[in-house]
Amino acid sequence: MSPGFDLIKDRASMLAKTRAFFAERSVLEVDVATLIPYPQLDAYIEPIKADSGYLHTSPEYEMKKLLAAVPCDIYQLTHVFRKEEIGRVHLAEFTMIEWYRMQKTLIELSEETLALIQLFLGEKKIERCTFSSLWDAFVPPDAKGPKELLFDDYIASNLSPEKLYVVEDFPTESAALAKIENGVAKRFEIYLGGLELANGFWELSCPVEIKKRFETQNALREKEGKGPFPIDEAFVNASANLPDCVGVSVGFDRLMMQKRKEDQVKNVFLSSITGS
């Protein structure tokens, strides 16, 4: 059997298992638009401009608009696009599993996410911790530099590659669209060693607060010399009707990369077979 066929079969099998995972839980598959009129607003995620809009960097805004109109449990399995994110574990086009749950807490969502991840990786030891506990444990108090690099240097490199870490309660400046409670952003990330696999949120539904966060991101964009983005007012307004819900996204290709013990994420993308 050719290695190419093995990869096609493995991806097909994991896509089918992912769909079965959600079918068992009565979460409905949706396929919202991937070509969207307004760019998603984040200071550090660049969308790719298309002829009549932008390629989505995640299905978040369109899925939330759908939830605001029809509240129900939904998931999407889709390719997303991020300009210039190319590296050992990054691709400018990659496969994302994103889902939203109405009647679940953030902890229950993280449990569900761990179950999905272990479909790919098999059973793993799990450790729960908060962002600040990791920071205090590993980052020396006198360490200087951007927090992303300190995280990479001191924390990511110290996490066991055999363990899944659920990191909870983030600093408010990296809240994105998570609710803030008791001074921390109510979101989680799941890591396998230093590799980020999932990103979960207790979803913010206050239009005023969402608009404020967008303006903060735009101010950051201007500071970085990137120029502000127009705000998707339809999304902001629809948020008022967003039911109380939690949502998470998981990187399918990174899971495949770990499952197949590949060193580079591009090796599990089908274009690795055709060389394109």
Next chain:
Amino acid sequence: MSQLTTNAIRPGMKVELENEPYLVVNNEFVKPGKGQAFNRIKVKNFLTGRVLEKTFKSGEKLELADIEEVRMRLLYTDQDGGVFMHDETFDQLHISFTTIKESAKWMKEDISYEVILYKGNAIDIMPPTFMELQVTETAPGVRGDTASGRVLKPAVLETGAKIQVPIFIEEEEHIKVDTRTAEYVSRV
């Protein structure tokens, strides 16, 4: 001078940092969680050979170094270095041993070398990967050395390079050598 953003930098490219030329060894994109992206770029200094890692904000621009590689033939060596000639333009260039450093032990007349020019000045020469050279000095092989597991012995080649050769190789024989590792490959 042309510039490239950090994301377009690939291993093997030549960049200019703080007025010195560097060879890019590795470029790792770092973007943990939600936040800014960085590139950790490992580079090797063309002049000193020192390897170091530099971190850039993703999207920052790097200057490409004015490095050129030209194929030149060694005409002769003198006490300070070698005189090389371009096969097509017949341009001649004297390159001193202080510039040539390690590669001096692979200098042989009438062989073509890659001469590395930085801003028009030679900074290094690269010998061919494989060279055929004569053994000028080596002790005769002694029977019994094989049994004790010693199958190699030191030898000096016509260019002055000191390498290890199998015990059956005698003086004045021609052998093929890998110049990257200074290892014996075969008899010629």
